[in-house]
Amino acid sequence: MKFLKYTTLFLSLLTLSAAVTSCDDDDSPSLGAIDMEFENVAGSTAIQLNSTTPYTTAAGDQFTITTLRYYISNIKLKRADGTEFVQPDSYYLIDQGIESSRKFSIPNVPIGDYSGITFTVGVDSVRNVSGAQTGALSPGDMFWTWNSGYIYTKLEGRSPQSSNLNGGIIFHIGGFKSPNNTIRTVSPAMNNNMIQVREGRTPEVHFKADVLKMFTGPNTIRFAASNNIMGGPDAVKVANNQAAGMFTLDHIHGN
Amino acid sequence: MLASNTRRNAKLLVSALIMLTIASCEKKTPQPAAPAATPYNLVLPTQLPQAVILPTNNPMTVEGVELGRKLFYEVKLSSNNTMSCGSCHQQSKAFTDGRVKAIGVDGIAHQRNAMSLVNLLWEPNLNWDGAATSLETQARVPLENPIEMHQRLTDGVSKLQQTSLYPPLFAAAFGSSTITEDNVLKALAQFERTLISSNSRYEKSLVPGGPALTLDEQKGKILFFNHPGESGNSNARGGSCDHCHSGNNYLFTSTNFTTPGGTTQYFNNGLALSADLGRFGVTRVAADRGKFRVPTLRNIALTAPYMHDGRFQTLEEVVDHYNEHIDINTADPILLVSNPTINGSLGLIKLTATEKRQLVAFLRTLTDSTFIKDPRFSNPF
Numbered sequence: 001m002k003f004l005k006y007t008t009l010f011l012s013l014l015t016l017s018a019a020v021t022s023c024d025d026d027d028s029p030s031l032g033a034i035d036m037e038f039e040n041v042a043g044s045t046a047i048q049l050n051s052t053t054p055y056t057t058a059a060g061d062q063f064t065i066t067t068l069r070y071y072i073s074n075i076k077l078k079r080a081d082g083t084e085f086v087q088p089d090s091y092y093l094i095d096q097g098i099e100s101s102r103k104f105s106i107p108n109v110p111i112g113d114y115s116g117i118t119f120t121v122g123v124d125s126v127r128n129v130s131g132a133q134t135g136a137l138s139p140g141d142m143f144w145t146w147n148s149g150y151i152y153t154k155l156e157g158r159s160p161q162s163s164n165l166n167g168g169i170i171f172h173i174g175g176f177k178s179p180n181n182t183i184r185t186v187s188p189a190m191n192n193n194m195i196q197v198r199e200g201r202t203p204e205v206h207f208k209a210d211v212l213k214m215f216t217g218p219n220t221i222r223f224a225a226s227n228n229i230m231g232g233p234d235a236v237k238v239a240n241n242q243a244a245g246m247f248t249l250d251h252i253h254g255n
Numbered sequence: 256m257l258a259s260n261t262r263r264n265a266k267l268l269v270s271a272l273i274m275l276t277i278a279s280c281e282k283k284t285p286q287p288a289a290p291a292a293t294p295y296n297l298v299l300p301t302q303l304p305q306a307v308i309l310p311t312n313n314p315m316t317v318e319g320v321e322l323g324r325k326l327f328y329e330v331k332l333s334s335n336n337t338m339s340c341g342s343c344h345q346q347s348k349a350f351t352d353g354r355v356k357a358i359g360v361d362g363i364a365h366q367r368n369a370m371s372l373v374n375l376l377w378e379p380n381l382n383w384d385g386a387a388t389s390l391e392t393q394a395r396v397p398l399e400n401p402i403e404m405h406q407r408l409t410d411g412v413s414k415l416q417q418t419s420l421y422p423p424l425f426a427a428a429f430g431s432s433t434i435t436e437d438n439v440l441k442a443l444a445q446f447e448r449t450l451i452s453s454n455s456r457y458e459k460s461l462v463p464g465g466p467a468l469t470l471d472e473q474k475g476k477i478l479f480f481n482h483p484g485e486s487g488n489s490n491a492r493g494g495s496c497d498h499c500h501s502g503n504n505y506l507f508t509s510t511n512f513t514t515p516g517g518t519t520q521y522f523n524n525g526l527a528l529s530a531d532l533g534r535f536g537v538t539r540v541a542a543d544r545g546k547f548r549v550p551t552l553r554n555i556a557l558t559a560p561y562m563h564d565g566r567f568q569t570l571e572e573v574v575d576h577y578n579e580h581i582d583i584n585t586a587d588p589i590l591l592v593s594n595p596t597i598n599g600s601l602g603l604i605k606l607t608a609t610e611k612r613q614l615v616a617f618l619r620t621l622t623d624s625t626f627i628k629d630p631r632f633s634n635p636f
Contacts, residue, residue, distance in 0.1 A: 049542070050542035066587065066588055093513045095511075095513070097518075097520070098511075098514060098518055100514070101513075101514070134305065134306065135306075135513065136513045137513075138304055138306065138504065138512035138513050139304075139501075139503035139504045139512075140501050140503060140504055140510075140511055140512055140513065141497075141498060141499070141501050141503075141509065141511070142513075143503045144485070144486070156587075156588045156589065157588055158588055158591075164588075164591045164592055164593065165583050165591040165592075165593060165603055166583035166584060166586075166591050167591070168588035168589070168590075168591030168592055169588065170482070170588060170589060170592055172482075175486070175487070180487060228482075228483065228484050228592045229484075229487075230482050230484050230485050230486060230487065231485070231486045231487045232486060232487010232488065233487055234487060235487060
């Protein structure tokens with residue numbers, strides 16, 4: 001029952017004009033930007049949708065992927081002194097099917113050195129139930145009507161090990177209500193790298209998202225038994241795996 | 256390539272916003288040298304995505320839309336003056352023709368079923384295979400196609416120029432009584448952009464105090480939106496329809512609105528492959544074989560027969576297809592997830608006969624009876 005009000009439109013127009021205004025701040029010497037890139041991989045192989053060559057999980061199950069999407073939100077950058085830059089209102093949907101979605105820019109980052117980065121895999125619980133549903137949060141097939149919440153990670157494909165008809169595998173990781181909350185916040189190891197934000201120099205932070213890690217870690221997921229996960233306790237198991245090591249910092253350009 | 260498209264879209268969006276700002280400034284301080292044509296006040300229903308992109312080189316005007324409506328119903332745009340866009344896209348059938356496959360001016364069948372024309376503002380790619388990327392360019396195809404209206408647009412333009420009706424209407428809409436092919440296409444597109452439907456019985460049922468759905472319709476709604484096992488509840492039963500025909504944005508299509516203007520997605524819904532390979536014909540990518548755009552289910556009770564080749568006559572046959580006959584080798588994986596077997600379960604997805612009836616009952620609530628009677632969309636002649 002999500003009849004967006006007229007105010008939503010006005011709000012989004014206001015936000016945009018606010019964004020235009022704050023673009024001016026880019027010129028101000030104390031602010032810079034960071035480019036973020038997410039490369040989706042299965043181990044050492046770059047993901048290709050609908051590829052006929054299967055990927056293999058740590059437990060030995062084979063699978064191919066037709067759809068892969070996940071939300072990244074609430075990005076925080078940490079300085080060595082422990083203070084933080086928190087990007088306001090940041091929601092990004094990384095979609096393997098839309099190349100441009102795998103790169104985005106964080107504007108208005110104060111110049112400085114950042115030794116840590118933290119982000120949420122998913123959408124915070126507040127935003128699941130309120131706020132403007134525009135941009136990356138536009139309702140569509142990453143949204144559950146019945147939970148009124150977002151699907152944080154969607155992976156679909158086929159596996160010969162799956163007991164579904166002809167091996168369909170469906171993983172919809174979402175849900176924000178206890179005990180099946182699947183929102184996870186990760187801080188990939190920086191390995192002594194620094195994100196150096198400078199005037200006229202925009203570092204590019206390159207992450208790898210390894211889908212194999214969804215199925216291994218604290219919980220081993222075998223497709224014979226788990227092949228249709230749509231929230232609930234099984235989704236929590238996958239979310240815990242994701243938190244334990246799906247996202248790694250690969251390298252930083254422009255330092 | 257995709258990246259640069261998005262950048263272009265982003266620019267278009269920004270310019271659309273600037274246009275909005277300009278338009279609203281004009282309202283406050285009327286310009287003395289305002290153009291002759293009156294800006295058309297396009298109202299987007301609030302439940303539909305607001306991130307639509309209007310082409311900056313074809314701003315909608317009251318005069319342009321009204322001219323487009325006449326052209327849409329104008330038989331002079333066909334070779335033997337018998338057929339208009341409205342022949343295959345009839346308002347009473349939610350702008351379809353009731354035929355299995357469309358039949359052109361020479362009695363020859365098209366390879367596909369005529370599509371419903373509704374909420375086209377939210378379709379970045381048109382036709383069953385997404386081959387057309389704007390309404391302006393799409394319209395030339397039926398006009399000139401030998402198995403549709405079969406007349407070069409330049410000949411149509413000459414016919415219109417000779418009438419007393421059209422030159423002044425083009426002058427009012429585009430500032431010149433000399434008719435051009437571009438302006439015919441632009442006016443048609445402007446009219447098509449006004450074909451907005453947002454008042455189905457389902458939508459009315461969601462407004463507080465609106466007419467409630469029957470018990471069967473409500474159960475059908477749950478089956479429509481749910482996947483089997485939804486929310487970690489292994490007993491939840493569903494048909495997964497919403498997975499592709501997204502009801503969350505009230506468009507009942509798969510266009511993804513997380514990017515400005517939207518991105519069309521194509522799926523294989525398990526129909527047995529035929530010579531028409533859909534999206535593959537456009538991209539030549541093997542994975543696109545048998546994939547089609549996901550058509551809207553708005554007004555679906557009015558638009559039989561169904562699918563790109565009109566192979567199903569009724570909604571019952573459509574539901575039988577999804578439940579019992581999908582080609583499991585080509586179908587999207589979501590269609591491979593079954594419900595737990597219960598008494599009387601049928602087929603692959605394992606809905607019961609009662610559940611199938613309930614699903615169809617829900618599909619019938621997607622009819623917008625005001626849309627098919629709206630005088631602004633009707634034949635003006």
